[in-house]
Amino acid sequence: MIDLVAFEQAVAMVFTVETLFWMAVGVTVGVGIGAIPGLSSTSGIALILPLTFTMSTAPALGLIIGLYKGAIYGGAISAITFATPGTPDSAPTVYDGYKMMKQGKGRKAMLMALYASVTADVASDIATIIIAPLVAIVALSFGPSERVWLMMIAIVLIGSLSGSHFAKGLLSAGIGLFVGTIGNDPISNAERNTFGLWWLQGGVGLVPLIIGLFAMAAMLEEWAKHIATKTTDESQAIAVKGMFGKSQEGLSFREYLSCWREMGIGIGVGTFVGMLPGLGALVASFLSYSIAVRYSPEKKIGTGRLEGIAASEAGNNATVGPTLIPLLAFGIPGSTTAALIGGALIMQGATPSARMFQVFPEIIYALFIILLLANFVNLGIGRIFAFLYARLGQLPRTILVPTIMLMSVIGTYAYQQNVYDVVVMLFFGFLGFAMLFFRIPVAPLIITFVVIPMAEADFRRALLINRGDWTNALLGSGLAIFLASIVAVLLYFSIRGKMNSRLNKIKEDVSKLE
Numbered sequence: 443m444i445d446l447v448a449f450e451q452a453v454a455m456v457f458t459v460e461t462l463f464w465m466a467v468g469v470t471v472g473v474g475i476g477a478i479p480g481l482s483s484t485s486g487i488a489l490i491l492p493l494t495f496t497m498s499t500a501p502a503l504g505l506i507i508g509l510y511k512g513a514i515y516g517g518a519i520s521a522i523t524f525a526t527p528g529t530p531d532s533a534p535t536v537y538d539g540y541k542m543m544k545q546g547k548g549r550k551a552m553l554m555a556l557y558a559s560v561t562a563d564v565a566s567d568i569a570t571i572i573i574a575p576l577v578a579i580v581a582l583s584f585g586p587s588e589r590v591w592l593m594m595i596a597i598v599l600i601g602s603l604s605g606s607h608f609a610k611g612l613l614s615a616g617i618g619l620f621v622g623t624i625g626n627d628p629i630s631n632a633e634r635n636t637f638g639l640w641w642l643q644g645g646v647g648l649v650p651l652i653i654g655l656f657a658m659a660a661m662l663e664e665w666a667k668h669i670a671t672k673t674t675d676e677s678q679a680i681a682v683k684g685m686f687g688k689s690q691e692g693l694s695f696r697e698y699l700s701c702w703r704e705m706g707i708g709i710g711v712g713t714f715v716g717m718l719p720g721l722g723a724l725v726a727s728f729l730s731y732s733i734a735v736r737y738s739p740e741k742k743i744g745t746g747r748l749e750g751i752a753a754s755e756a757g758n759n760a761t762v763g764p765t766l767i768p769l770l771a772f773g774i775p776g777s778t779t780a781a782l783i784g785g786a787l788i789m790q791g792a793t794p795s796a797r798m799f800q801v802f803p804e805i806i807y808a809l810f811i812i813l814l815l816a817n818f819v820n821l822g823i824g825r826i827f828a829f830l831y832a833r834l835g836q837l838p839r840t841i842l843v844p845t846i847m848l849m850s851v852i853g854t855y856a857y858q859q860n861v862y863d864v865v866v867m868l869f870f871g872f873l874g875f876a877m878l879f880f881r882i883p884v885a886p887l888i889i890t891f892v893v894i895p896m897a898e899a900d901f902r903r904a905l906l907i908n909r910g911d912w913t914n915a916l917l918g919s920g921l922a923i924f925l926a927s928i929v930a931v932l933l934y935f936s937i938r939g940k941m942n943s944r945l946n947k948i949k950e951d952v953s954k955l956e
Contacts, residue, residue: 445803445807448803448804448806448807449804449807451804451807452804452805452806452807452808452810452811453807453811455498455499455500455804455808456500456504456808456811456812456815458500458501460498460500460501461500461501461504461812462504463501464497464501464502464504464505464508465501465504465505465507465508465812465815465816465819466508466819466823467505467508468490468504468505468506468507468508468509468510468512468816469508469509469511469512469816469819469820469823469824470512470823470827471486471490471509471512472486472508472509472510472511472512472513472514472515472516473512473513473515473516473519473820473823473824473827473828473831474512474516474827474831475509475512475513475516476512476513476514476515476516476517476518476519476529476532477516477517477519477520477831478520478842482513482517482529482656482660483509483510483513483514483529483779484652484656484778484779484782485656485657485660485846486509486513487506487509487510487652487779487782487783488649488652488653488655488656488657488782488853489653489657489846489849489850489853490505490506490509490853491506491648491649491652491653491782491785491786491853492649492853492854492856493505493853493856494506494786494789495789498790499790499792499805499808500808500812502786502790503783503786503805503808503809503812504812504816506782506783506786507783507809507812507813507816508812508816508819508820510762510779510783511563511759511762511816511817511820512820512823512824513529514529514531514559514723514758514759514762515555515556515559515560515755515759515820515824516529516831517529517531517532517535517758518532518535518539518552518555518556518559518751518754518755519552519555519828519831520532521533521535521536521539521540522535522536522539522540522542522543522548522551522552522555522751523540523543523548529723531723531724531726531727531758532727532754532755532758533724533727533728534727534728534730534731534750534753534754534757535555535727535750535751535754535755537731537743537744537750537754538551538743538744538745538746538747538748538749538750538751538754539551539555539750539751541745541746542746542747542748542751544746545746547691547746549691549692549693549829550691550692550693550697550748551748551751552828552829553692553693553825554693554697554698554701554748554751554752554755555751555755556821556824556825556828557693557698557821558701558704558705558708558751558752558755558756558759559755559756559758559759559820559824560759560817560818560820560821560824561705561709561756562705562708562709562712562755562756562757562759562760563759563760563762563763563817563820564814564817565709565713565760566709566712566713566716566759566760566761566762566763566764567762567763567810567813567814567817568814569713569763569764570763570764570766570767570810570813571763571810571813571814573717573764573767574766574767574770574771575799577767577768577771577772578770578771578796578798578799579796580771581771581772581795581796582796582797584772584796584921585904585919585922586900586901586903586904586907586915587900587904587915587916587917587918587919587922588919588921588922588925589772589773589896589897589900590897590900590901590904590916590922591916591922591925591926591928591929592772592774592925593772593774593893593894593896593897593900594897594925594926594929595925595928595929595932597615597886597889597890597893598929598932598933598936610880610881610882610883611883611886612886613882614877614882614883614884614886614887614890615886615887615890616890617887617890618886618887618888618889618890618891618894619890619891619894620635621646621651621887621891622646622890622891622892622893622894622895622898623635623894623898624636624642624645624646625642625643625644625645625646626643626644626645628895628898628899628902641860641862646866646891647858647863647866648785648891648892649785649853649854649863650854650863650864650866650867650870651866651867651870651888651891652782652785652888653850653853653854653867653871654850654854654866654867654868654869654870654871654873654874655870655871655873655874655877655884655887655888656778656874656884657846657849657850657871658847658850658867658868658870658871658874658875659870659871659872659873659874659875659877659878659884660874660878661843661846661847661850662871662872662874662875663875663878663879664842664843665843666875668840668843693748697748700748700749701748701749701752703734703737703738703749704730704734704738704743704749704750704752704753704756705752705753705756706756707730707733707734707737707753707756707757708726708727708730708734708752708753708754708755708756708757708758708759708760709756709760710760711726711729711730711733711757711760712726712727712730712756712757712758712759712760712761712764713760713761713763713764714764715729715757715761715764716760716761716762716763716764716765716767716776716777717764717765717767717768717776718776723757723758723759723761723762723777724758726757726758726760726761727754727755727757727758728757729757730753730754730756730757730758731743731750731753731754731757733753734749734750734752734753735750761777762813763813764776765777765779765780766780766783766809766813768780769781769783769784769794770794770796770798770799770806770809771796772795772796773793773794773795773796773896774893775889775892775893777889778884778888778889781888781889781892784892785892787805790805792805850867850871851864851867854866854867901915901916904916904918
């Protein structure tokens with residue numbers, strides 16, 4: 443049932459000059475960030491998150507959601523232009539997009555990527571608006587014990603699916619668990635895991651952690667690559683100037699409609715994958731592309747076809763809205779970016795959970811309106827600036843890297859005007875760089891860091907309710923037992939799957955030696 447009063451409040455919040463302005467800024471910046479290899483929506487949101495603390499709720503959501511949507515699409519620009527996806531999510535777009543660009547059809551490929559992205563985004567957002575309230579109703583029946591196990595399911599899923607090595611995923615989640623418990627105990631106020639440093643008694647801030655792990659770590663990696671390869675500041679790959687002039691053929695409406703099947707595949711796969719914690723846009727884009735290739739072999743996707751671009755871009759963009767469903771329904775981020783959006787909501791005084799639909803319905807409605815509205819802003823800005831942004835990927839690393847590093851320091855300090863936040867950010871920057879070097883996934887760390895304080899609070903609450911009885915606190919209901927069994931099953935199959943893959947690899951190596 444729609445709360446008309448709350449809906450009217452949401453409309454008044456969203457359709458203001460301030461909110462629309464920041465939404466346009468978010469999309470514009472996001473498309474540019476997505477077009478620059480090495481950056482991502484996560485890096486961009488990490489950099490602008492401190493800015494949202496001075497805003498009211500609707501403009502802050504407009505800026506973040508706009509940047510998120512713009513960056514997911516923006517990755518296709520550099521993927522098509524010079525075969526270097528601006529974000530990993532657009533990697534499959536390279537297969538057809540770059541071939542079309544070399545055939546003199548770069549403008550057509552770019553427009554197909556934009557229209558497929560917006561189409562999938564709108565469809566998946568509508569699905570989110572329908573599904574999220576229904577899931578939230580179910581979530582309201584969950585007590586403290588059930589919520590603890592639900593969060594453990596999310597951690598195990600993310601740990602097992604966010605990397606090629608199960609142990610590395612769990613290691614990352616373990617680091618996030620430790621970092622999430624730094625500071626004073628929430629019940630007894632006892633100091634823990636602070637290493638005797640008084641400025642850690644309040645815990646590790648989300649902003650310095652995020653900026654360090656993503657923005658700073660990514661720039662350290664880019665700088666290391668620059669030194670290792672001894673690249674010059676000269677333009678790499680191919681000159682973009684004139685490549686997307688009006689003399690090139692555009693995309694006709696008939697060509698757009700001819701890709702409806704591939705866009706449908708992307709929408710279905712992306713919406714489903716987006717709702718599952720830990721998978722994300724990268725999995726959705728590759729899965730959508732693979733299904734499209736197998737479903738229509740006669741189209742020869744992979745040889746420079748619009749259908750391949752449509753499947754890839756529809757798949758990754760369709761995850762944007764659905765990744766918020768577990769956040770809004772259970773308070774569990776479905777992705778790293780969703781964790782940042784959750785952090786922004788917390789800073790606005792609206793902690794994500796199923797009760798948000800009852801306590802802050804106007805914020806929920808505003809979020810839904812912004813999700814839909816940002817798509818059309820993305821369409822307009824992408825249509826106007828996409829060809830200009832195609833040149834951003836060619837910025838010299840000697841200019842780009844120091845600039846973003848400086849922005850990381852300034853943004854972190856602006857968070858609380860605390861120099862110790864900068865120290866924390868730099869520490870996690872080097873930690874994130876080390877994790878990238880050893881191919882340890884970062885997503886389990888950040889999502890566990892966000893989830894574990896809530897899990898601890900629910901666990902302590904369950905213990906208080908059951909007077910210290912651990913068995914009843916953890917397994918006091920049939921639903922809690924069912925969720926605990928899901929955790930055990932997920933762990934079993936994850937470990938078994940990794941062991942089987944290792945055994946198969948060993949057998950292959952042995953057969954080669956023979």
